[in-house]
Amino acid sequence: MECLLCNSPFSRPPTWMGLFTDRGQSxxxxxxxxxxxxxxxxPPISDWKGTPYEGALDAAVSLYSYNDVMKTYLRQYKFLKDAALAGVFSEALRHAPILKGRTAVPVPMHPERLAERTFPQVEELLVRAGIPFVPLLEKTTARNLGRMGRKERMASDLLFCLAEDAEIRRIDYVLVDDLYTTGTTLHHAAHVLKKSGARSVAALTLIRA
Ligand SMILES: [Zn+2]
Incomplete structure (x- = not known):
């Protein structure tokens, strides 16, 4: 077969597992x-001390760092929308200790972005990993925060609201997203869940940028 990232041909010896599941079929x-x-x-959530979002996140974990291979992966995943690529990190996500005892909530894309990308990447990662989740949030702006300065980011209006019919319970949630960059997205999302009654909110991202 051909590698979905570098296109070089490779072969993998067949395994018993591979006969019954897609494990080992990377x-x-x-x-x-x-x-x-x-x-x-x-991720340094203590950076947010002294801002309106202090304490919104109770814990945060990223699984991988952002390097060239990861950059290629993200580009290919967005471009190919390949279910097999969504499954590359299934094992790692499934075994992340931060998921234990917490209800997963995917960080949503704005509908405009979703239309561009045509599929919800984060939800696909969760579906593929077999991790149950509840879509409690909606994105309210299509603005790209990466272009804002630090002060502007920390003071900007909330980027999310509760989804229609969302019911926040007094339980522990874990937000799931692809990247932790400045933490703005995750702090805003966590703030919405907290002020709606969540007991605690953690964050799990695939990558720490
Ligand atoms: Zn390769």
């Missing part, structure tokens, strides 16, 4: 698979 060559590097440390 769409990536061993070299690309070995290129993902675990994230160092945890």
């Amino acid at each position: 769409p990536l060559c061993p070299r690309c698979e070995g290129g993902f590097v675990p994230a160092e440390g945890k």
Whole structure:
């Protein structure tokens, strides 16, 4: 088969597992698979002390760091919309300890962005990993926060609201997203859940940028 990231041909010896499940049937060559590097440390949520969003997130974990292989992965995943690519991180996501005892909530895309991308990437990761989730949030703006300065980001209006019919219970939630960059997206999302009655809100991202 051909690697979905680098297009080089590779073969993998068949396994018993592979006969019954799609485990061990990675769409990536061993070299690309070995290129993902675990994230160092945890996202610095203490950066948000003294802002209106202080304490919105109770904990945060990222699984991988952002390197060239990951950059290629994200580009291919968005471009190919390949279910096999969504499954590359299923095992790692499923075994993330931060999911234990918490209800997963995907960070949504704005409908305009969703139309551009044509599929909800984060939800697809969860579906593929077999992690149950509740879509409680809606994105209220299509603005790109990456272009704002730090002050502007920290003071901007909420980027999310509760989805229609969403019911927030007094339980522990974990937001799931692809990237932790400045933490703005996740703090805004967490703030909405907290003020609606969530007991605690954690964050799990695939990548720490
Ligand atoms: Zn490859």
